[in-house]
Structures are given as structure tokens and as C-alpha cells.
Amino acid sequence: MVGEKISSFIQVWLIVVTSLCYCHAIGRTVPKGTTRLAFLLPVVCLFLFLPLKLDSPHLGGLTAFFIAWLANFKLLLFALDRGPLNSQVSLPLFIALACLPIKIQHTPLSKPHPNKGISSSSVVNYAVKVVLLGIILWAYDYIDYMHPYVIKLLYSLHIYFFLEIVLAIGAAVVRSFSGLELEPQFNEPFLSTSLQDFWGKRWNLMVTGILRPTVYEPALRFSSAVIGRKWAPLPSVFSTFVVSGVMHELMFYYLGRMSPTGEMTLFFLIHGFCLTVEIGLKKASKGWWQPPWVVTGPLTVGFVLGTGFWLFIPQFTRSKTDVRAFEEYAELGAWLKECLGFLMEK
Template sequence: MLGEEIKSFIKVWLIVLSSLCYCHFIAKTVPKGTKRLSFLLPVVCLFLLLPLKLNSPHLGGLTAFFIAWLANFKLLLFAFDRDPLNTHLSLPLFVTLACLPVKIQQNPSSIPELNKGISSSSSVNYAVKGLLLGIILRAYDYVEYMHPGFIKLLYSLHIYFFLEIVLAIGAAVVQSFSGLELEPQFNEPFLSTSLQDFWGKRWNLMVSSILRPTVYEPTLRFSSAVIGRKWAPLPSVFLTFVVSGVMHELMFYYLGRVSPTGEVTWFFLIHGVCLTVEIGLKKALRGWWRPPWVVTGPLTVGFVLGTGFWLIIPQFTRSKVDARSFEEYAELGALLRSCSERVLRVLWAK
């Protein structure tokens, strides 16, 4: 089963790479704007369908995130010659930036938060997180003895460690081949001081950087003309979370192939409302009073985990993503053991 899934995975990504070569060629001959968009829309539709060819929670989930969300949003920006893609990129770099969650770092000295994240994300840091992920996977053998709340915490940590490690490995591979400085995808979200800090500067920064030019900035320009620059960020932030909620519903559909129930969207609507209120209060108070991190930090992390336990984590069990993932780990372990035994037999024969 895993072997067939890997074959399908290779076929899907060969189609992805061919499609992106087409996009790169089109950009050289078709001017930016609605005309280029019309040539790119078939690829966008194709990228929405391709993840349905995969059933693996890991291979299919990552592919859906990479192409149905990130690559499609990048191509929509590219239609109008907006970053991160542009016509001056070489074909290999264009394909890499389009289909992988990486972004070239611009003006490193001007973004200390990201530099801080890069310095802290050392090899030791990732080794510790990899070890913790291994411990979590081993702990699943004893879930029948655990409290349901603790199991949800394990799932949450599993998702975070898995995403950070996989995205960091992808960025490291790209950086080793291209020599470019790439922005980190996470910046220690457990150190967040507020929802604004969590969503804007620490959690899944690639998504933030894609939603900003595609949703937030156009809405901000429109809102500024209607309600003024001071309060324009409020509806812009909320609409960004609405779009994020819809895209996360789509990601969960790819993972489980079950009809959406709306909980995932509600999670992002709740966070959108709370973040909008937080920004509004900050503007109203104008820095007059700012609670210490020892108060805001635990409240922020607790709120994210609490709402995640309530609305996000149950979706993994409802769609049996957790059970299928465990089966996949077992298949992968059996495959690795089989391969190692074959290698040992060959070496022993020599």
C-alpha cells in the first residue's frame, strides 16, 4: 500500500513540476495582469485536484499544503508580477520557490525577530525537538492509559514538531543547493506574548507572508478608503482569518475526505475576532498599559491550545487521520527493516 502511494506521489509531483515549467514559460511571453491570470488558472485548478490522488496523511497532507494552498496563492500573485515569484527568476529557483514553503530572506538586519528565530533554531534545537517527537510517537503505544486531554496535548505537540522539522529540513536542502538565505517557518510559538505575536511573528510564517499580500493588503486599501487608516486593519485582519479558515477546511478535506463540519472555520473566526479586539484595544490604549509576559504568555498559549483542543484536534480523529498515520508509521518501519535486512544479507554474502 505504501509502495503504491509513493508511486502516486512521484506521478503527482512530476505533473506539478511540469506545470510550473509551463508557468515559467508563460510569464516570458504573456504580460502580467488578467491575461496572464487566464493562462495560469488551469494550473491553479489542477493543483486543487492533484492532492485527491493521494491518500497518505503525510504525503497527501504536505502535498495539499504545498500546492493547493501555497503554490496556488503564489501563482495568483505571480499573475500580477507580485513577490515571491517574478519573471527574473531562473527556472530551477522559480520551481523551488513556487512549490515549497520557502521564502528568500530580504534585508535580514531589518527583521530582528526572524534573525532571533534563526539563531535559536540551531541543530541542537532541532535535535531536541526530533527526540521529543520520537518520544511522543512511542507514547502513543500507551494511549489507553492516558487522559483524553493529555492525548490532545500529545497530538498538538506532534503536529507542531512534525511541521517545524519537516519544513526546516526542506529549507535546509533548498539553502544548501541555492546558497540563499531563507526565512524560518516558525519562531518558537510557545514564547508568544499575544495573539498578534503568535499569528504574525511566530506561527507558520510562510502562510502569513502569503495571506498578507493576497488578502490583508487589498482589504486594507479598501477599508482605509471607507473607515480610515487607523481602524482599517481590523476588518482586514478578520477577513484574513476567514480565508485562512476556509483553506484549513480544504486541507482537512484532503486529509480525511469527509464533509466539513465548520469547526475548523469557527476556530479561525474566533481567533480572528479576538485578534481584532486585541488590536483595537492596543490602538485605543496607545501603549498606556501593557501587561507583562508572565501574564500574557501563558494566556496566549493556553487560549490557542484550548481552542485547538475544542475545535481542531477532534477533526483528526473524526477523519481517522490519527489511525491512518499510525498505520503508515508501522508500514514505514517494516519497509525500513526489510531494506536494512537486505543490505545486511548482501554485505554478509560479500
């Protein structure tokens, strides 16, 4: 079973890499604009279809996030010669930038160095999170004895640690091959001082970076012409959260193959509305009242967790993604044990 899933995963990603080779060639030969967009649209449609070929919650979920969301948004920007993709870079780097949640910092390293940009504190930080993720996986053995809110908290921490570790590994691989310093994807979201700080500077920064040029900036230009530059960020921020909600509905469809319930969209509409109000109050007060972090920090994290427990986490249980994930861990353990036994016999 595990072997079949890995085989399907490899097949899908061979198609992805081949498609991105085509996109790289298109960028070098076809001028930007509607003509290039017409050549890239078949790949965008293909990337929307490919995650349906994977029924693994881990491999399928990550593939959907990488190609159906990030890569497709980057390709749409690439059609206009904007965003992180550039046909002048090498093909391997183009492929990595297209389908991995990474972003090159403005000041690249002058020479590749395996340890450059990786501090000892970062190593310790990730090592601690790997250990914590292992503890969470172990704790699932006793899930029948846990309170539902404890289970939801474990799921929330699992998602955070899993995403940060996987994205950090992807960035480290690209860094080792290219010698370029890459921006981190998370910035300790539990230290957030406000919703603006959480969504704009700390949580899944690659999504923030790709939604800004594709949704926020066009909406900002339109809103500026209608209501003026001062208040234009408010509808622009809300529009960004609407799109994010729709894309999360799509991601959960890939995970569970269930019709959207609207709860994902509601989660992001609530956060978009509250963030819009927060920004509006800051503009109206001109920053004269700023509560200390000891007040705003727990309120922010508590609000994110509370709304997540209500609308976000239940999507995993409703689609039985959590059950399938546990089965996948068991299958992986049995498969690794079988492989180890085979190697020992040799």
C-alpha cells in the same frame, strides 16, 4: 502498500514540477494581468485536484498544503507580477519558491557556504525537537492509558514539531543548492506574548506572508476608503482569518475526504475576532497598558491550546487521520525493515 504510496507521490510531484516549468515559461512570455491569469488558471485547478490522488495523511497532507494552498496563492500573485515568484530567477529556484514554504531574506548570501546561516544553537534546537517528536511517537504505544486531554496535547506537539522539522529540512535543501539565506517558518510560538505576536510573528510565517498580499492588503485598501486608515486593519485582519479558516477546511477535506463541519472555520473566526479586539484595544489605549509576559504568555498559549483542543484537534480523530497516520508509521517501519533485510542479503 508503502511502495504504492511513494509511487503515487512521485507521479504527483512530477506533474507539479512539469506544471511549474510551464508557469515559469508563461511568466517570461505572457504579460502580467488577466492574460497571464488565464494561462495560469488551469494549473491552479490542477493543483486543487492533485492532492486527491494521494491517500497518505503525511504525503497527501503536505502536498495539499504546498500546492493547493501556498503554490496556488503564489501563482495568483504571480499573474499580477507580485509576490515571491519571479520569472527572472532560475527555473529550479522558481520551482522551489513556488511549491515549498520558504521565503528568501532581503539580503542574500554573497557566496554559497554550507554552514552559513546555520548556527550551532539552531542545530541543537532542531535536534531537541527531533528527539521530542520521537518520544511522542513512542508514547503513542500507550495511548490507550492516557487521558483525552493528554492525547490532544501530544497531537498538538506532534503537529508543531512535525511541521517545523519538515519545513526546516526543505529550507535547508534550498539553502544548500542556492546559497541564499531563507527566513524561518516558526519562531518559538510557545514564547508568544499575545495573539498578534503568535499569528503575526511566530506561527507558520509562510502562511502569514502569503495571506498578507492576497487577502489582508486588498482588504486594507478597501477598508481604508470606507472607515479610514486608523481602524481599517480591524476588518482586514478578520477577513484574513476567514480565508484561513476556509483553506483549513479544504486541507482537512484532503486529509479525511469528509464534508466540512465548520469547526475549522469557527476556530479561525474566534481567533480572528479576539485578535481584532486585541488590536482595537491597543489602538484605543495607545499602548499605555502592557502586561508582562509572565501574564500574557501563559494566557496566549493557553487560549490557543484550549480552542485547539475544542475545535482543531478533534478534526484529526473525526476523520480518522490519526489512526491512518499510526498505520502508516507501522507500514513504513515494516517496509524499511524489509528493505534493510534485502540489502543485507545482497
